[in-house]
Every structure is written in C-alpha cells, then in structure tokens.
Amino acid sequence: MSAELAQTVNHQVRLAARPVGLPTDACWQLAAEPVAAAGAGGVIVRTLALSLDPAMRGWMNEGKSYIPPVGIGEVMRAGGVGVVVASDSPAFPVGAHVSGGLGVQEYLSIPAEQLRKSGLARIDLRLGTLTQWLNVLGMPGMTAYFGLLDVGRPQPGQTVVVSGAAGAVGQTVGQLARIKGCRVVGIAGGPAKCEWVVKELGFDACIDYKHQSVKDGLKEYCPKGVDVYFDNVGGDILDAVLTRITRGARIVICGAISQYNATEAVQGPKNYLSLLVNRARMEGMVVFDYADRYGEAVAEMAGYLKDGRMKSREDVVPGGVAAFPATLLKLFKGENFGKLVLQVASE
Amino acid sequence: MSAELAQTVNHQVRLAARPVGLPTDACWQLAAEPVAAAGAGGVIVRTLALSLDPAMRGWMNEGKSYIPPVGIGEVMRAGGVGVVVASDSPAFPVGAHVSGGLGVQEYLSIPAEQLRKSGLARIDLRLGTLTQWLNVLGMPGMTAYFGLLDVGRPQPGQTVVVSGAAGAVGQTVGQLARIKGCRVVGIAGGPAKCEWVVKELGFDACIDYKHQSVKDGLKEYCPKGVDVYFDNVGGDILDAVLTRITRGARIVICGAISQYNATEAVQGPKNYLSLLVNRARMEGMVVFDYADRYGEAVAEMAGYLKDGRMKSREDVVPGGVAAFPATLLKLFKGENFGKLVLQVASE
Numbered sequence: 001m002s003a004e005l006a007q008t009v010n011h012q013v014r015l016a017a018r019p020v021g022l023p024t025d026a027c028w029q030l031a032a033e034p035v036a037a038a039g040a041g042g043v044i045v046r047t048l049a050l051s052l053d054p055a056m057r058g059w060m061n062e063g064k065s066y067i068p069p070v071g072i073g074e075v076m077r078a079g080g081v082g083v084v085v086a087s088d089s090p091a092f093p094v095g096a097h098v099s100g101g102l103g104v105q106e107y108l109s110i111p112a113e114q115l116r117k118s119g120l121a122r123i124d125l126r127l128g129t130l131t132q133w134l135n136v137l138g139m140p141g142m143t144a145y146f147g148l149l150d151v152g153r154p155q156p157g158q159t160v161v162v163s164g165a166a167g168a169v170g171q172t173v174g175q176l177a178r179i180k181g182c183r184v185v186g187i188a189g190g191p192a193k194c195e196w197v198v199k200e201l202g203f204d205a206c207i208d209y210k211h212q213s214v215k216d217g218l219k220e221y222c223p224k225g226v227d228v229y230f231d232n233v234g235g236d237i238l239d240a241v242l243t244r245i246t247r248g249a250r251i252v253i254c255g256a257i258s259q260y261n262a263t264e265a266v267q268g269p270k271n272y273l274s275l276l277v278n279r280a281r282m283e284g285m286v287v288f289d290y291a292d293r294y295g296e297a298v299a300e301m302a303g304y305l306k307d308g309r310m311k312s313r314e315d316v317v318p319g320g321v322a323a324f325p326a327t328l329l330k331l332f333k334g335e336n337f338g339k340l341v342l343q344v345a346s347e
Numbered sequence: 348m349s350a351e352l353a354q355t356v357n358h359q360v361r362l363a364a365r366p367v368g369l370p371t372d373a374c375w376q377l378a379a380e381p382v383a384a385a386g387a388g389g390v391i392v393r394t395l396a397l398s399l400d401p402a403m404r405g406w407m408n409e410g411k412s413y414i415p416p417v418g419i420g421e422v423m424r425a426g427g428v429g430v431v432v433a434s435d436s437p438a439f440p441v442g443a444h445v446s447g448g449l450g451v452q453e454y455l456s457i458p459a460e461q462l463r464k465s466g467l468a469r470i471d472l473r474l475g476t477l478t479q480w481l482n483v484l485g486m487p488g489m490t491a492y493f494g495l496l497d498v499g500r501p502q503p504g505q506t507v508v509v510s511g512a513a514g515a516v517g518q519t520v521g522q523l524a525r526i527k528g529c530r531v532v533g534i535a536g537g538p539a540k541c542e543w544v545v546k547e548l549g550f551d552a553c554i555d556y557k558h559q560s561v562k563d564g565l566k567e568y569c570p571k572g573v574d575v576y577f578d579n580v581g582g583d584i585l586d587a588v589l590t591r592i593t594r595g596a597r598i599v600i601c602g603a604i605s606q607y608n609a610t611e612a613v614q615g616p617k618n619y620l621s622l623l624v625n626r627a628r629m630e631g632m633v634v635f636d637y638a639d640r641y642g643e644a645v646a647e648m649a650g651y652l653k654d655g656r657m658k659s660r661e662d663v664v665p666g667g668v669a670a671f672p673a674t675l676l677k678l679f680k681g682e683n684f685g686k687l688v689l690q691v692a693s694e
Contacts, residue, residue, distance in 0.1 A: 066624050239615070253623045268586070268615025276600045276631035277413050284623035 005044065005086055010035045012105035013324045015070045019060055021263045022332060027060065028076075028325045041112025044086035045120070047102045048347065049316070051079040051134040052328055052340040053168070054232070057260040066286045076104040076324070079139055081123065081130050083347060089115060092122065099123050099133050104324050106344060119291075127302035131314040135339040136305060137298050139287055140168035143254060144230075145297040146290040148173050149180075151252045151283050152228040156181030159222050161241060164232035165206055166193035166313075168339035169254060172301070173230045174203050175310045182228075185221045187214060187237060189334045196337075200311060214240040228252070234259045235267050242271035249280040261332055313338030320344050352391065352433055357382045359452035360671045362417045366407055368610045369679060374407065375423075375672045388459025391433040392467070394449045395694065396663070398426040398481040399675055399687040400515070401579070404607040413633045423451040423671070426486055428470065428477050430694060436462060439469065446470050446480050451671050453691060466638075474649035478661040482686040483652060484645050486634055487515035490601060491577075492644040493637040495520050496527075498599045498630050499575040503528030506569050508588060511579035512553055513540035513660075515686035516601060519648070520577045521550050522657045529575075532568045534561060534584060536681045543684075548658060561587040575599070581606045582614050589618035596627040608679055660685030667691050 009032050016029040038044050059070050059077050070077050080102035084092045089112070092098060100120035102108045110118050128137045135141060147169075154160050160177040164170040165186025174197065177184045186197045186206035194206035207217030214237055218226065225246035231238050234256025245251070259266045275282060290297075304310035315336045317327045321344060330336045356379045363376040385391050406417050406424050417424050427449035431439050436459065439445060447467035449455045457465050475484045482488060494516075501507050507524035511517040512533025521544065524531045533544045533553035541553035554564030561584055565573065572593035578585050581603025592598070606613045622629060637644075651657035662685045664674045670689060677683045 064624075234620075253620070255623070256620055259620070266617045266620060268617035268619055270612045270615035272615055272619070272629070273581075273600070273603055273606070273613060273631075275629060276602070276633065277411075279631050279633055279636060281628055281630040282619070282622060283628040284620075284626050286623065286626055289626060 002086065005035055006037070008035050008107070009033070010105055010107040011321050012075050012103070013321050015060060015072055015074055015076050017072065018062055019057075019261075022261045022329065023057070023060065023325065025325060030322060035107045036109040038086065038088070038109040039111050041088050042115065043084055043089050043092045043110050043120070045082040045098055045100075045102060045108045045110070046085045047080050047082045047106050047108065047344040049081050049130060049134060049344055050102065050104060050321075050324070050342045051138060051140075052324075052331060052342055053079070053139070054255050054257045054260060054331055056328060057332070066288070077101060078104045079134065080344070081133050082108070088112070092120065097123050097125055097130070099138060104321050106321060127298065128305055131316060131339070131341050132305065132312050134341055135168055135314050136172055136301050136310065136312045140339055141172050141301055142290060142294055142297055143285075143287040144169050144172035144176060145301065146287060146293070147252045147254050147285045148176055148228070148230060150290070151285045152230060152250050154180060154182045154228045157183070158227035159183045159185065159224060160228045160230065161185045161187065161218070161222065161226045162230040162232070163187040163237050164255075164257065165197045165203065166337060167232060169232055170230070171197070171201060171313065171338065172310070175201050175304070177228075178202050179304060179309055183222075185218070187217075187233075193337060196313070209237060215243065218244045225249070230254060231256070233257050234269075238269050239271045242269055242274040245274055245278050245280050247278050247280070249278055251280065251282040253282060253284040257332065314341050315339065316341045316343050318343045349433065352382055353384070355382050355454070356380070357452055357454040358668050359422050359450070360668050362407060362419055362421055362423050364419065365409055366404075366608075369608045369676065370404070370407060370672065372672060377669060382454045383456040385433065385435070385456040386458045388435050389462065390431055390436050390439045390457050390467070392429040392445055392447075392449060392455045392457070393432045394427050394429045394453050394455065394668075394691040396428050396477055396481060396691055397449065397451060397668075397671070397689045398485060398487075399671075399678060399689055400426070400486070401602050401604045401607060401678055403675060404679070413635070424448060425451045426481065427691070428480050429455070435459070439467065444470050444472055444477070446485060451668050453668060474645065475652055478663060478686070478688050479652065479659050481688055482515055482661050483519055483648050483657065483659045487686055488519050488648055489637060489641055489644055490632075490634040491516045491519035491523060492648065493634060493640070494599045494601050494632045495523055495575070495577055497637070498632045499577060499597050501527060501529045501575045504530070505574035506530045506532065506571060507575045507577065508532045508534065508565070508569065508573045509577040509579070510534040510584050511602075511604065512544045512550065513684060514579060516579055517577070518544070518548060518660065518685065519657070522548050522651070524575075525549050526651060526656055530569075532565070534564075534580075540684060543660070556584060562590065565591045572596070577601060578603070580604050581616075585616050586618045589616055589621040592621060592625050592627050594625050594627070596625055598627065598629040600629060600631040604679065661688050662686065663688045663690050665690045
C-alpha cells in the first residue's frame, strides 16, 4: 500500500440501528477511518459506484433470511463497481475494474484469505459501461434473466406481466420477454415511466398503477390472461394479477417492495386460491443460486446491448457515500427512474 | 324402464339460493319427482352412497372456478356410487356398480348422448368396498395420489406435512408419503383424530391444532423443516407452515376449508415471502386434470389396501338425501372423522 493510500480517509456508512418502517437517519452512522491494509496477497478496491437495491431493506432486519442480516455497527452491505488501487494478487492488478460486494464505503480492503469467497470479479468495460455492470450485466440483470427464463419459463406468444417495470429488474425482464417473442405488459408508477417503457423499451403496454385500475388495465391489455407474472412489488398489485392468470400460469416472486417497510404484518395475497383454480404456481427465486451461470447471462445480454435490442437506464445520483441514506429512500418512494446508482468517485 | 321404476319417486336436493357464509336450510330445496326415462342407449343409476366434499362449498358460489357453479334450481352436484337399475347400454348392464357425478338424488337418468361425458365408470368391488370407492379409490384418493406425487414430489427421507390429516384426502396423503419413505406429520383437530392418525395410519406425529400451537408442533416434530406441505385448510395453519419450510420446498394447494365459508375476504398467506427466501413453490392442483391416469393410481392403491399398508376410514352418515344439508355442515365444523359419506340406499 502506498504512503498516500495509507493516509487516505475511507468514509463509510454503518448500520447504527434496525429500522421500523422506512429507514431514518437514526439507522445510520457516518464513519471515517484510514484505509485498511490488505496484507500479502490482498487487494484494495476504490469504490466508483454503488448499487442501491430494494433487497437492502431486508438486509437491515434482524432474523433469518437468504443471507445473514447486516450487524449493528457493520458497514452497510452493498454491491458496487470499483477499481483496484493496490494489489498483491495477480488476478486483480492495479487499474483493473471489478464488481462485487464493496459495501457503502470508499475503499474495500480484502485480505488474501477472503479474496475467493468475496465474490470480487473483474468486469470488461467493452461489454457494458460501469453503471450497466450494476444494471443489465449486474445483479438486477441476472435476477431478470434467471427469474424470467428459468422460473417463469415463458413461451413465445404468451403474455408476460412485470411490476416495477421501469425499475432495474423490471426493465430487463420486459425487454428479455419481448426478445423471446412474448407479449409484454408492464406496471409502473406515473406516465413518464409508462411512456418510456412502451416507447423506448418496446413493451406492448404499461399500466400506470398510480392513475388507473390495475385490474381494468390487465383486462384491457392482457385479453388472453397472464401466463407469467414477474412480481417485484407484492401487495394489491399481486392480488390484482392473481385474478387474471391463465391455467398453468407461473408467478415469479422476486420481491415485494410494497411490503418491505410495512410496520404491520405483510399483506398476504388474498386471491392465492386462484393458484388452485388455475393449477398455477408461485415460486420464489434468489439470484445468488445462479452464480455459476452468470457468464452465460452476461454474454447473451451484452449481445443485446450491442445490437440495440436491449436498452438500459440508470438513475445515477451524485454525492458519495454520505448521500446513501437519503438516496436509498428514493427506491421506496418510487422516485428512481431506472436502476438507482450512487456515484461515489470518478476515475 | 320397468313400470315399477316409472312409478318410483326420486327424492332430490336442489340448490335454492347461494349461501353467504355457512350454507343454511334456505339454500336448499327438497324435491320429489318421478324417475326420468333415460331413452334409447341410456342408463338409470340408483344412488347407494354420496361423497360429501369441501369442494361442494365452492360449487355453490356464483362465478368462474375450475368447473361452472351449480345453477339455482339445479340438483346439487355430488359424486357417488350406485347400481345400474335400468340400462340400454351394454357397457353398463343392470346390476353393475358404478361411480360418477350422481348428484344429491336417489336416481340419475343419463341419456345415451350424455353417457360418454358423464364420467360414469364401472367399479370393481374386489378392489375395495363401495365406500372405499368414494375414498381411497375415489376422488379423495386420486387427489392425494397426484397432488402428493406429481405436484409435491417428495423424496425418501424428506418431511411431509399434511393438514386435514384425518380427512379424506389427508389420510391418504400421509399414508402414501409413509409408504414412499418420508417422515410424515399430520395436523388435525382433537386428540382422537391425532391418535388415530399416528397409531392406526402410522404417521410419525400429529399436531392437534385445537389444543396446541402449530408452530411449536412443527418445530418439535419437523426438526429438519418441512419439505412438502399438502394444504387442505389454508388460513393460519398455512402461515405457520410457511415459517418452517426448507429450501426448495413444495406447497401443494389442494384446498382451504378454513376459508370456504368466510364472509370477509379470504385470508392470504402473510408469510408468502418465505417462498422467496427459501426458493420454494406453492402450486395449485385440480384432480380432474389427471383423469386419464386414475387407473394407475387405483391399481397401486388397491394393492396397498390389500396388503394392509394402507387403511381407510369412512364416516358414513345414514338418512338419505334429506339428511344432506345437515350432514354437509359436519365438514365445515370438522365433525367428520374420516371421509364423510351419506348413505342413500342399501342394496
């Protein structure tokens, strides 16, 4: 580690308290400490941009989930992209661009013994931009790809509905479904998002849940019913879709952003017996299960980005790690337009 | 048709009004009419026993489901077993025992043109008794067989939980799971049912939901979690099981008897996001989809009945069709012990 780096301050956001409902300022502690040494065989990554995801809300809760919660006092977990600034590992030379779980901090130091399980991976900027590596080529894109194709299993000509359609996962789900020959109907909040999804991304229609009845919209835009529903939101929208599914339909449970900040019990889908009537299936998915197939998905989707069949939109917010607490709230208020990214540094 | 038969009265129960909540006497009309002629190529079946099923409650509702509702003024739909008393069809000679949708009436006359789609089938009393043909070898048994094996897909050594464990479907689900090498835990109401399920049917354990916490019971009896849950009841019990499922678990939605008489909205499973965390699946099934494979299931289960590996219990209530309205309510109060059968006539 250079003398200069050793004297650099690493600003961080740590979890100070578990939230009840929406995370408040009291949940966070801004910290500043020297950049830690990584030791023999280790690497130090400078964070360039962080991915802000709905799943973060779940990581802040105590209790068993698909990964352990972030501990009180720990740096908040976050995926990000960065550049290697110090390295004793030939696999990650200084100057290499990488993605991985950097955390909400300016520098991540990874000792040799943690390098393998850290999930740090080099990224190729010829396949996509830095922020696309947090979007279509990153976790949201992987979630869309495996959730839609492996769990939803749409057939050409079938109708696919996706909620959170202008969000990170939703935009890619819809475009992939279109590329695979499906009729695609989005659900999003507000006319701007709906218009973008139809005009720019080529969805067949988009229902503005803030200004029209989802049930009526589904009736109008999905005259043959819904064969695959990719659910990012839960709540009333899931219930509305359940009334319109076809026989043998697949519902992919990817998330439930409408419920993550609920202080009362989560709202269960009261129309779930539609699964019985329609011999349909509701199935959960977690993207990490597909880690050994990310390469396949990246290769396919980089091709779509290159030939223009797929577009991506990132909502990049400046301000560095100190802006993290306020920026995260945009997700839960539906204020982001595209994949929400926090810019931490420039190269 | 003999002169004697032409003068016989056919007592019937017809749907008079759609219920709100539990069906009351006002929902039913007792009718009596002469036995109808079946014409050339037709058959007349005398009902011996009728199957009383939770699904009947759904058939009484207006609105789309997996089969059309019973119309107001129509004879209530019911499966049953009977004997052919007049026939112009070589496939169904007089004296033959049959099963099918006889309706809540003493005689069913089927014209030739309806015979094929009526689903009337001859039954072999060497394979099982008349009431077993309404239970293990009938719709409940078929539901258990295909729901458990095709949808639930349990592997030897896995843990299978079934609610309504002493009921028609539940008793066969549990015994089949045991025969297939699974650990089997039932959920039933009251000590008598629980004791029977464990001591007579060989379940590993049974939780008495009326007297103990289902959640605590699952913790105690399913230390490795629940791999397959066969749900006949919905409501709070479904929610409790959702907290204990394993990664990749399958939940078979066969019914939701706790919700069928709800006058408020159905209670959705508020713990459904456990499907996401556990990459698990909740899937509905309707037995009629497997009609062309009933023979396979009957053959296998008749073998188990014969060699004693499977037992069956029917709760046979006397009183004929006039007793139908009161007897049906036993189902929704959990008062039946075993498959509920209404005795209509003796041979």
